[in-house]
Amino acid sequence: MEPTNNPDLFKILVKKGTLKQEVYNNTLNSFRMMKKVIGDMIASYDKEYEHLKKKIPFEYKETGEFELHIKFAGDILIFIMHTNVFEFSRDHEVMKTAYIKKDRDRSYCGIIQIFNFLADSFKYNRGKDVGYLIGRVFVNKDMCYFIEGKREIGMLYPNFGKAKLDKEAVQKIVESAMLYTINFDLLTPPYQSQVQVSVQEMKSIMDSQSLKTGKRLGFKFQADKELDP
Numbered sequence: 357m358e359p360t361n362n363p364d365l366f367k368i369l370v371k372k373g374t375l376k377q378e379v380y381n382n383t384l385n386s387f388r389m390m391k392k393v394i395g396d397m398i399a400s401y402d403k404e405y406e407h408l409k410k411k412i413p414f415e416y417k418e419t420g421e422f423e424l425h426i427k428f429a430g431d432i433l434i435f436i437m438h439t440n441v442f443e444f445s446r447d448h449e450v451m452k453t454a455y456i457k458k459d460r461d462r463s464y465c466g467i468i469q470i471f472n473f474l475a476d477s478f479k480y481n482r483g484k485d486v487g488y489l490i491g492r493v494f495v496n497k498d499m500c501y502f503i504e505g506k507r508e509i510g511m512l513y514p515n516f517g518k519a520k521l522d523k524e525a526v527q528k529i530v531e532s533a534m535l536y537t538i539n540f541d542l543l544t545p546p547y548q549s550q551v552q553v554s555v556q557e558m559k560s561i562m563d564s565q566s567l568k569t570g571k572r573l574g575f576k577f578q579a580d581k582e583l584d585p
Contacts, residue, residue, distance in 0.1 A: 383466025
C-alpha cells in the first residue's frame, strides 16, 4: 500500500505545532522572568528590613521549573505555569477585540496561575484548608499578555495586545498580587456555620488542629464581574 502524501495536513501540523511551541517558549521565559523579579524584590527587602526578616518574613521557594512560592507575613502566593497552550473560547470577550480578529493565532496563550493560601495551612499541614485563585496571566505569541483576576490584578479585555509582558509588567503583576493578598483579610466564619461539631470532628481538631480554614470560608466568594478601568 502506497504511503499517503497529504501536504495540506502536514502544513497544518507544522503551522499549529510551531505556533504552540512559540507560545510555550514565551510563557516559560515570562515565568523565568517572574522568578528573577521576585528574587530581586526579596533581596531588596532583606537589605532594607534586615532587622524584621525573622518577624515578618518575605521568602522565595522554587519547587520545580514550573512552580514557585513566595511567603510574606501570614500568606503564601503560589505561581504555577501550565505546560500546555490554550485558546480562549469563542464566547470570551477577548475574542471580540480587533487585536484577535486581525490574527486568530493571537488567541493561543500559555497560562501562569496565581493562588493565595494561608502560610499556616502548609506549616501545620492542614489539608482541609482552602486557597483561592486570584489571577491568571495569559501570554501569546507576540509576548502580549492579558490578566483575568480580582480588581487589583485584572485587566480590561480591550487592553490585550497593547502591552508586552516585560520586566516592568511582571513586577507590577507580582506587586498587585501581593497587595491584593495583604488586603484580603481572614474573616471569622458565620457563627451558624460553626455551631455544631461532631465528636469525631472535635477529636480530629484536637489531634491535628485540622479545623478547616480559609480567608472567606463560609462566605460567598467569586470573581469580580467587572474590572476597574
